[in-house]
Amino acid sequence: MELQHIVYGVSPKLSPAPSIPIGKQLFSLKPHSLLSSSHPSIQSQNFEVLSGAYYPINIAKRGGCYSSRRRVWCSSSRDIADPNEGHEVRTQVTGRRKKLAVFVSGGGSNFKSIHEASKRGSLHGDVIVLVTNKSECGGAEYARNNGIPVILFPKAKDESDGLCPNELVDTLRRLEVDFILLAGYLKLIPVELIRAYERSIFNIHPSLLPAFGGKGHYGMKVHKAVIASGARFSGPTIHYVDEHYDTGRILAQRVVPVLANDTAEELAARVLREEHQLYVEVVEALCEDRIVWRKDGVPLIRSKENPNETY
């Protein structure tokens, strides 16, 4: 299928990496999207890890251990060491690194937080493509400056560039995207994408849903409505995305106080600080397969430190 859109960002790279025909140019993506040999996750391949039931672990570098700081749990390991005996214990996850698509419409600070977590190795995944409806927004600029391809969606009425929904689904599938993360994206995700990525599309909203959500509730409008309501608390919500705005299953929330003399900007900044931490925490759990579903359909996150605990 000839995709009638332009991929913005780095020029096609001559590399042995597979090339994805996208629009008018071939675009080469490195495996694990731009990981360098110094990337922590590459170094961690010195460790022995076996998949299996969760139990107290140590991941010992072949032929030795390190001074420990705390006992952590992981999927499994061949070597068990007691952290009290001075062995470093590192959290290691099994399975391949997940491939992430992030959707933005604005500055992209949540996108940057997620990308930085991936680069420092705390996130077992990589942002391999950015999708935006505003090709010149801050998030798209950041992506281009960091070698992440940018896709324009949806196709604007008066523009020839951009993808239609089925082309977007096809492109994300060809890129083998595992999870789609909305981060300040202001357009309705079409049902074609919802159906193609069941239980794999997430959004962060800057209020404690279900309050102050839905059509017309985005950006500063949300914080102004919270303050005008007299609510004493607010905070970010991360939820699954369904066909409607902000009605998907809630996965995580954090609470911040609304102070008596808060301006919308002050509240927005307080909420945004929590967003950056919460989204990274949730995406880490996604990439480590730590989401579990309660019998009544409520999704929960399995604790990294103690898999017997969920929240």
Ligand SMILES: Nc1nc2c(c(=O)[nH]1)N[C@@H](CN(C=O)c1ccc(C(=O)N[C@@H](CCC(=O)O)C(=O)O)cc1)CN2
């Ligand atoms: N199918 C879904 N698509 C999207 C969801 C979702 O839950 N399901 N979340 C939004 C993000 N969002 C709140 O978190 C949100 C974004 C935008 C709007 C809104 O009212 N948009 C305006 C247009 C704004 C613009 O173009 O500048 C509108 O539709 O009239 C509400 C909530 C992302 N997509």
Ligand SMILES: NCC(=O)N[C@@H]1O[C@H](COP(=O)([O-])[O-])[C@@H](O)[C@H]1O
């Ligand atoms: N309803 C959607 C919505 O309002 N999303 C909000 O847009 C901001 C994007 O900031 P960022 O571009 O710096 O990540 C964030 O506060 C996010 O919660």
